[in-house]
Structures are given as C-alpha cells and as structure tokens.
Amino acid sequence: MRPSLPSLLTNKCTNSLFTPTFNELNQKYHTNYKIIRDDSELPEFFQQLSAPSRIALDIETTGLNPLLDQLVGISLSTAHSSGFYLPVNHKTGEKQLSLESVFPYLSEIFADKRITASSA
Numbered sequence: 001m002r003p004s005l006p007s008l009l010t011n012k013c014t015n016s017l018f019t020p021t022f023n024e025l026n027q028k029y030h031t032n033y034k035i036i037r038d039d040s041e042l043p044e045f046f047q048q049l050s051a052p053s054r055i056a057l058d059i060e061t062t063g064l065n066p067l068l069d070q071l072v073g074i075s076l077s078t079a080h081s082s083g084f085y086l087p088v089n090h091k092t093g094e095k096q097l098s099l100e101s102v103f104p105y106l107s108e109i110f111a112d113k114r115i116t117a118s119s120a
Contacts, residue, residue, distance in 0.1 A: 032082040037095045045084065046105040052078040055109070074102065 026033055036045055049055060060073035072090050077083030087096035 030081065033085065034083075035085045035087065036097065037087065039097060039101045042097070042101060042105055046109055049076065049078065049109050054078070056083070057110075071099070074106070 022033070022035065025031070036042065056075075056077040058075040059071055060075070061069040061071055063069040070089055073088060074086040075083055076086070086102055087094070088099050088102060090096055
C-alpha cells in the first residue's frame with residue numbers, strides 16, 4: 001500500500017544514515033510528493049493547479065480544536081499518489097512558506113474549483 005503525504009511527513013523524512021530521504025521514499029513507494037518551501041516556487045506550482053477541474057485539499061493543524069489550534073501545513077493533490085505540501089507554521093527551524101504568500105494563490109485557485117476536503 002502506498003503511504004499518504006501526511007504519513008510520509010510524520011516519518012520525519014530527514015537526510016540521515018537511518019532515515020530515508022523524502023526522494024528515496026517517493027522512489028520506494030512509486031509516489032510523486034513534493035514539499036514546496038520557497039516563495040519563488042509558488043507561481044509555477046499554482047500555475048500547474050489551474051488546469052485540473054478538481055483539487056484535493058487537506059490541512060494540518062496543531063490539534064483538533066478549530067477555535068484554538070493553528071494551521072501548520074496545506075496538502076494539495078490533483079492525482080492519486082501525487083501531491084504537494086506547503087509548510088506554513090512548523091516549529092522545526094526548516095525553511096517554510098508564509099501564510100501571506102500562499103493565501104492569494106489559494107483564493108485565486110479555489111474561486112472556481114471543486115474541492116474534495118479531507119480531515120484524516
């Protein structure tokens with residue numbers, strides 16, 4: 001069975017002797033997941049999302065309380081075993097996107113799309 005993007009991310013895919021890298025996991029499971037960490041990648045990334053008529057959306061938060069918890073990441077997919085993760089508020093020290101840079105693109109894309117939402 002192929003793992004989902006959130007399950008790959010929870011495996012803390014770091015480059016070490018004992019943990020496979022994210023690219024190695026993609027090769028092993030025949031998936032095509034990518035983490036977008038740089039604002040300069042956003043225009044090209046969202047251009048790719050403009051063609052499909054459906055986009056799957058999943059958000060990651062700091063907990064299960066929508067009134068108290070914070071958004072930490074956004075997952076988007078247009079095909080099976082393929083997707084993108086946009087980290088926006090992780091506390092890991094790794095490079096990530098700002099919400100301010102992501103929201104204009106999201107609002108433009110979702111203005112005319114069917115969204116399949118998940119809370120798994």
